[in-house]
Amino acid sequence: MNDLPENIQRTLELYHNPPNRLRSVQEITARYNLTLENYKKLCFTSGDVRDQKIATHAEIKALGWVLGKLDKDVVKDIADNSNRMMFPGQFQK
Numbered sequence: 001m002n003d004l005p006e007n008i009q010r011t012l013e014l015y016h017n018p019p020n021r022l023r024s025v026q027e028i029t030a031r032y033n034l035t036l037e038n039y040k041k042l043c044f045t046s047g048d049v050r051d052q053k054i055a056t057h058a059e060i061k062a063l064g065w066v067l068g069k070l071d072k073d074v075v076k077d078i079a080d081n082s083n084r085m086m087f088p089g090q091f092q093k
Contacts, residue, residue: 039056
């Protein structure tokens, strides 16, 4: 296989070991829960973490979308893991 040109050799390596393999539902759920925990830690830290909170919030929303969760359920999970007050009836629909 060493007699092949470098670009073909690289292509074959990527074919056998893809960099972005599909994730299982368990892996995505674990990542979702871990990101919720990270969001909770960010909410209770002092200092300017607004950009990190926005990025983490977006990641949670994207992972929830991949898992097929309803938007209101994802928002409820985010609210449960933040220091923001929930108002009665906020998540009823």
